[in-house]
Amino acid sequence: MRRFNGWGDEDVEYPLKDTMKRMLRELVGEPVYTYTASKDQLLSKIDKTRIRSSVTCVTIRDIDRLYHARGQSLPDWISLRFGEVNTFPDGVAYPTDDQDLKELIDIAKDNKFCLIPYGGGTSVLGHINPISMDRPIITVSMEKMNRIVGINEQNRVAEFYAGISGPDIEKTLMSMGYTLGHFPQSFEFSTLGGWVATKSSGQQSFGYGRIDNMFMGAEVYTPKGMLKIPHVPDSAAGPDIKELVLGSEGRIGILSKISVRISKIPEKELFEAYFMPSWEVGFKVVKMLTQERYPLSLLRLSNPKETTAHLLMAGKEFIIGMLKKYLSLRGVTDQGSLLVVGYSGKSKVVNRTQREVRSLIKRFKGVPTYTLIGKAWQKNRFKAPYLRNSLWEEGYAVDTLETCVPWDKVGSTIRDIEESLESALIDEDERVYAFSHLSHFYITGPSIYTTYIYRIARDFGTTLNRWKKLKHAASKAIIRNKGTISHHHGVGLDHKEYLEAEKGEIGIGILKDMISSFDPYNIMNPGKLV
Numbered sequence: 001m002r003r004f005n006g007w008g009d010e011d012v013e014y015p016l017k018d019t020m021k022r023m024l025r026e027l028v029g030e031p032v033y034t035y036t037a038s039k040d041q042l043l044s045k046i047d048k049t050r051i052r053s054s055v056t057c058v059t060i061r062d063i064d065r066l067y068h069a070r071g072q073s074l075p076d077w078i079s080l081r082f083g084e085v086n087t088f089p090d091g092v093a094y095p096t097d098d099q100d101l102k103e104l105i106d107i108a109k110d111n112k113f114c115l116i117p118y119g120g121g122t123s124v125l126g127h128i129n130p131i132s133m134d135r136p137i138i139t140v141s142m143e144k145m146n147r148i149v150g151i152n153e154q155n156r157v158a159e160f161y162a163g164i165s166g167p168d169i170e171k172t173l174m175s176m177g178y179t180l181g182h183f184p185q186s187f188e189f190s191t192l193g194g195w196v197a198t199k200s201s202g203q204q205s206f207g208y209g210r211i212d213n214m215f216m217g218a219e220v221y222t223p224k225g226m227l228k229i230p231h232v233p234d235s236a237a238g239p240d241i242k243e244l245v246l247g248s249e250g251r252i253g254i255l256s257k258i259s260v261r262i263s264k265i266p267e268k269e270l271f272e273a274y275f276m277p278s279w280e281v282g283f284k285v286v287k288m289l290t291q292e293r294y295p296l297s298l299l300r301l302s303n304p305k306e307t308t309a310h311l312l313m314a315g316k317e318f319i320i321g322m323l324k325k326y327l328s329l330r331g332v333t334d335q336g337s338l339l340v341v342g343y344s345g346k347s348k349v350v351n352r353t354q355r356e357v358r359s360l361i362k363r364f365k366g367v368p369t370y371t372l373i374g375k376a377w378q379k380n381r382f383k384a385p386y387l388r389n390s391l392w393e394e395g396y397a398v399d400t401l402e403t404c405v406p407w408d409k410v411g412s413t414i415r416d417i418e419e420s421l422e423s424a425l426i427d428e429d430e431r432v433y434a435f436s437h438l439s440h441f442y443i444t445g446p447s448i449y450t451t452y453i454y455r456i457a458r459d460f461g462t463t464l465n466r467w468k469k470l471k472h473a474a475s476k477a478i479i480r481n482k483g484t485i486s487h488h489h490g491v492g493l494d495h496k497e498y499l500e501a502e503k504g505e506i507g508i509g510i511l512k513d514m515i516s517s518f519d520p521y522n523i524m525n526p527g528k529l530v
């Protein structure tokens, strides 16, 4: 059973190691408070529904309404944990086929209901939250539209219903010798429809590309009718309609079927970690690996603060102590940067690339740990989000943000984001711990991903207000440095006010016009994106 107020399966725990607890006490302060409202407390806040239970495939059960009321953003967590959720969908629809989708859209049009398409509910920006409005809201859970439609091995294209989750996609494709290769950290619960609607990027984007590169075609039920985008390998027939669907965040319709490019399961795949003597050297190496187009599947460079946090999270004091001694003998100090490299492909190519990367890294005085840390990284690659539960229970709130800038702006942007976060709560005498890594790479620049941790206050308002100050400070820093407000999380509610800085007035106008031409009734996920 999934947690209704946190990350993941209720039976899975990822406790904080003592080393990490000590570090947080030192850097952020002694925890002052932690509170978790019960499910019953939240259920008691649900208003009477404004719809009848007889609407196609819709349930008005309170428990369904609660489970679909919020996603995974930090403000969502704060509201759920303090029992301060004040808007719920009036009902939750569970369509099983295209006919249900069509009927739902017709009913919404006729009755002025609003529809919120819902994949796995892993949005971190308020995408699926009902906003307060005088019209009834139905959340459309795609969980029953979750299977493969077909596969064309010759064309290397598979078609799925949009509600299929990451593990189910991979299980299905693996049984036929293929992989999609899309592994966001939310893989366990997020869905193909959600990935397309938010322009998601997976951990192995270096090799497989982001979802944009895999997205080949779709059927979308819009209030204007069904939009069908057939698969062609590429096209110069004017602007690409696929681009209107990517990142549409549920505003133009409901994605029913999606075609994606698939790849053969790699003959060999492995992940290795290296400690680079400094951030600057690590930066030079990842830039080189990217611009010289090494055939890797993953690259990830942590800054020294994140490297330290990773070692403390591992918690194995003796082994870490030995590792640190070894690293310092090899010239890697506390300023070292952890570099994770993934290789996937034909054995011959993987072996050759691995040799070349190792010798490059050796030239830059990096220290290999071979697959020791790489294997641990692989084992825990989808488990880290469970730490959010343990951090909250310990008294700390954690959030992440991401942007993308050209190579020549990376250093200054990271500095500005981290310093803005670390000074955002000075007026309250509160400390914030922020650290970053680079994780998706392009010839012209990488994406920056920053994590920050602060203390939960005694009350809802102060805890939420701290998040608002932090989010605003970091977003301003991103805009100052001309980064994008999001590289892969999207816009939703929380990035909306910063979007115009990136798109400009004309750009925002075009987006609004595009949405209203698909949805002149304003029934699709109103209030999100623009």
Ligand SMILES: Cc1cc2nc3c(=O)[nH]c(=O)nc-3n(C[C@H](O)[C@H](O)[C@H](O)COP(=O)(O)OP(=O)(O)OC[C@H]3O[C@@H](n4cnc5c(N)ncnc54)[C@H](O)[C@@H]3O)c2cc1C
Binding pocket: 007, 071, 072, 116, 117, 118, 119, 120, 121, 122, 123, 124, 127, 128, 142, 162, 163, 183, 184, 185, 186, 189, 190, 191, 192, 193, 194, 195, 196, 197, 198, 199, 200, 201, 202, 203, 248, 249, 250, 251, 253, 254, 255, 256, 385, 488, 489, 490, 525, 528
């Ligand atoms: C712990 C954690 C780790 C994460 N890691 C990553 C990461 O590595 N990379 C990354 O890109 N993101 C990541 N995310 C963000 C999130 O997982 C992605 O945005 C994901 O794509 C959302 O998918 P979902 O199925 O959960 O969609 P939801 O959260 O349910 O919905 C997101 C948006 O998509 C729309 N939508 C969903 N399904 C459909 C559909 N069928 N038709 C039309 N619109 C639809 C919704 O209306 C909403 O606007 C992470 C989130 C968490 C909590």
